[in-house]
Amino acid sequence: MAGGDAPLEALVSPVAAAPSRLRCRSCGQADLGPVLDLGRVPLANALLTAEHLNEPEDRFPLELYFCPQCALVQIGETVPPERLFRDYAYASSFSDTMVEHARTLVEALIRGRSLGPESLVIEVASNDGYLLQFYQQRGVPVLGIEPAANIAELAIKTKGIPTLVEFFDEELAGRLAAEGKLADVIHAHNVFAHVPDPNRFAGGIKWLLKPHGVEKHGRLFLATERAFESADPPPVIKDFWKAAYASAEV
Numbered sequence: 216m217a218g219g220d221a222p223l224e225a226l227v228s229p230v231a232a233a234p235s236r237l238r239c240r241s242c243g244q245a246d247l248g249p250v251l252d253l254g255r256v257p258l259a260n261a262l263l264t265a266e267h268l269n270e271p272e273d274r275f276p277l278e279l280y281f282c283p284q285c286a287l288v289q290i291g292e293t294v295p296p297e298r299l300f301r302d303y304a305y306a307s308s309f310s311d312t313m314v315e316h317a318r319t320l321v322e323a324l325i326r327g328r329s330l331g332p333e334s335l336v337i338e339v340a341s342n343d344g345y346l347l348q349f350y351q352q353r354g355v356p357v358l359g360i361e362p363a364a365n366i367a368e369l370a371i372k373t374k375g376i377p378t379l380v381e382f383f384d385e386e387l388a389g390r391l392a393a394e395g396k397l398a399d400v401i402h403a404h405n406v407f408a409h410v411p412d413p414n415r416f417a418g419g420i421k422w423l424l425k426p427h428g429v430e431k432h433g434r435l436f437l438a439t440e441r442a443f444e445s446a447d448p449p450p451v452i453k454d455f456w457k458a459a460y461a462s463a464e465v
């Protein structure tokens with residue numbers, strides 16, 4: 216192109232001139248703009264073996280967007296959950312600290328919520344059963360939901376934790392609710408920031424919790440995220456660090 220007569224716009228690549236825009240995955244606000252581009256990164260925990268070191272490694276864009284309507288920070292491109300979680304390399308029981316924390320938490324909840332043989336505790340992303348094992352040891356029925364088949368197998372075979380090898384969403388929650396599998400306590404630790412559709416996830420939690428008045432223990436949704444310590448899924452989701460999707464748990 217002859218530079219002299221070309222309008223300035225013609226010298227700027229179409230991508231740079233019109234950075235990608237997207238719609239907020241929680242509140243639906245249109246036209247979000249990127250605020251930080253961390254480039255293309257490999258998946259967390261997807262460590263290469265020596266024989267693969269010289270082969271091309273899959274990388275995915277880690278571009279952050281901020282929603283001015285609900286303050287949700289989120290990534291622009293979702294890595295397919297099947298790609299991320301079907302063969303997962305992180306077992307929670309690797310961490311003695313996490314297991315001890317789980318034991319202490321379970322003791323407090325059994326005591327504080329008067330949980331017993333008539334109760335049901337569900338954990339979404341139950342990993343290898345590091346937490347549910349402590350309920351089971353105390354005679355509280357449990358159900359794990361874990362999409363990583365290799366990790367779920369650990370829970371089932373080594374700890375005897377009943378575990379569904381599925382992704383959690385409203386559809387699965389509806390099926391469980393129809394079977395009468397409603398929970399007194401739902402744990403969802405370190406998972407919410409990984410889900411592609413936070414509203415469907417929160418909607419599933421609502422399905423699965425026992426309603427007020429049916430159980431004396433009432434409803435409890437326990438999560439590590441402070442914003443989700445209530446039973447009702449908030450229409451607006453704040454402080455949700457979606458970038459952890461691809462880079463957390465390193």
Ligand SMILES: [Zn+2]
Binds near residue numbers: 242243244283286
């Ligand atoms: Zn939003």
